[in-house]
Amino acid sequence: MKILEANAGALTNYEVVDFLRSKGAANDSTRVLAQVSPSEYKVYDYLVQTAACNQTREHINDFVDKCKIYGLAKAEVLNIINIRPTSIIDIYTIVEEGETRFGDETRFGEVSKELAELVEKTLPPPPTDPESEAGINEGKEETENEEHNVETKGEEQTKAGNDDGKVETVVGELMDTS
Amino acid sequence: MFYLSRIEHTFRVPPSLLNLPIEEAIKGELEKLFLDKVIADLGLCVSVYDIKSIEGGFIFPSDGAATYTVVFRLIMFRPFVGEIIAAKVKESNATGLRLSIGFFDDIYIPAHLFPKPSSFKPDPNKKDKGTWEWEYDEEPYIIDGIDEIKFRVHNVSYPPIPIEQPKEAKPFAPMVITFLCMSSSVSLLHMLGPKGSIDEDGLGPVSWWVDAEETKES
Numbered sequence: 014m015k016i017l018e019a020n021a022g023a024l025t026n027y028e029v030v031d032f033l034r035s036k037g038a039a040n041d042s043t044r045v046l047a048q049v050s051p052s053e054y055k056v057y058d059y060l061v062q063t064a065a066c067n068q069t070r071e072h073i074n075d076f077v078d079k080c081k082i083y084g085l086a087k088a089e090v091l092n093i094i095n096i097r098p099t100s101i102i103d104i105y106t107i108v109e110e111g112e113t114r115f116g117d118e119t120r121f122g123e124v125s126k127e128l129a130e131l132v133e134k135t136l137p138p139p140p141t142d143p144e145s146e147a148g149i150n151e152g153k154e155e156t157e158n159e160e161h162n163v164e165t166k167g168e169e170q171t172k173a174g175n176d177d178g179k180v181e182t183v184v185g186e187l188m189d190t191s
Numbered sequence: 192m193f194y195l196s197r198i199e200h201t202f203r204v205p206p207s208l209l210n211l212p213i214e215e216a217i218k219g220e221l222e223k224l225f226l227d228k229v230i231a232d233l234g235l236c237v238s239v240y241d242i243k244s245i246e247g248g249f250i251f252p253s254d255g256a257a258t259y260t261v262v263f264r265l266i267m268f269r270p271f272v273g274e275i276i277a278a279k280v281k282e283s284n285a286t287g288l289r290l291s292i293g294f295f296d297d298i299y300i301p302a303h304l305f306p307k308p309s310s311f312k313p314d315p316n317k318k319d320k321g322t323w324e325w326e327y328d329e330e331p332y333i334i335d336g337i338d339e340i341k342f343r344v345h346n347v348s349y350p351p352i353p354i355e356q357p358k359e360a361k362p363f364a365p366m367v368i369t370f371l372c373m374s375s376s377v378s379l380l381h382m383l384g385p386k387g388s389i390d391e392d393g394l395g396p397v398s399w400w401v402d403a404e405e406t407k408e409s
Contacts, residue, residue, distance in 0.1 A: 014198060014199070014200045014230075015198065015199040015200070016197075016198055016230075016233065017197040017198060017262065018196065018197035019194075019196055019232065019233055020194050020195075020196065021194070021195040021196055021197040021264060022194065023192075023193070023194050023195075024192075024193040024195060024266065025192075025193075026193065028193070029193045029237065029238075029266060032238065032240065032266065036238075050222060050226055050227070052226055052227035052237075052294065053226070053237065053238050055293055055294035056238075056268070056293070056294045058293055058294075059292055059293030059294055062293075063277070088271055088273070088274070091192070092274055092275055095192055096275055096341075103275075103341075106275055106341070106343065109273060
């Protein structure tokens, strides 16, 4: 085995979900028929619980475009898309050394606030599980919703046909912000 | 978090697969070889993304199968240092926490990477188990197993395969992620409001930082 290129491009969680869906991964009873291995299903099951579940290519492109002005590193943008942080403090942890990069603390605070609002506006909220929402989890980012995919499966599959093979271009082309 | 890796590999495609189209046969073989396996320094293989080229098909003397050289791309799970990941608690004992993200369980937070001062409260009912608490302003913040916790990746290591393993040792894990400074998204995370300032580097439990700030302002 020869590793030609260890890093041939990063993928967002959404792109991985999309790829697995194009292979036929779903949450309904057809999952046993699909050509998806058990280990791939484990990844899929994890990812549909995250913010990646409801995202689309347009959302991500839109977000990447809009946050170009902040000059974030590629990895940071990727991390924001994956985690979908909606509070300033979440942004604080993802964006490293913000105080020095954005001048001072107050400026960084403003940037974080704008970013948090941008995330809220451009990226769709993760699925929420009606049962677990009642308690302390209110407003939490990542709760699960298994049912979602059953409804959208039809359109995912039709989409899968033309999406195949294009997936890697999103990150590569648009995320050269660093 | 997920990366593509381009790899070239030469392998034998057994004659039993001759009835399949060549690409399908090769993809199946690749999946058998790589799926759910850790490649050192590349991470955990999630899926075969695509096949770039198939060359060869040479049959070596005294071998009843064709050997192909294939260039392909794999989807690898490989967290980068500094990445924030949300995970669930799997185990909690005196040495630290073990977390799981569903498909990957070898995620550890050793005791020394907890925010200070943290303490471990053993559970009298269960041997070796217990909960971790972070103390701030004389208020304990407990890390229970219910909520998702966000962590910053501290280190990703690929331990070598042990030649001899002691009997009581943990099962061998080819890829281990160590996490640092947690922010449990417990009920503490509710804030949001005009941002003041953070007097430290912000490295640390997110929600707890929020909390600290509010206390200071009031």
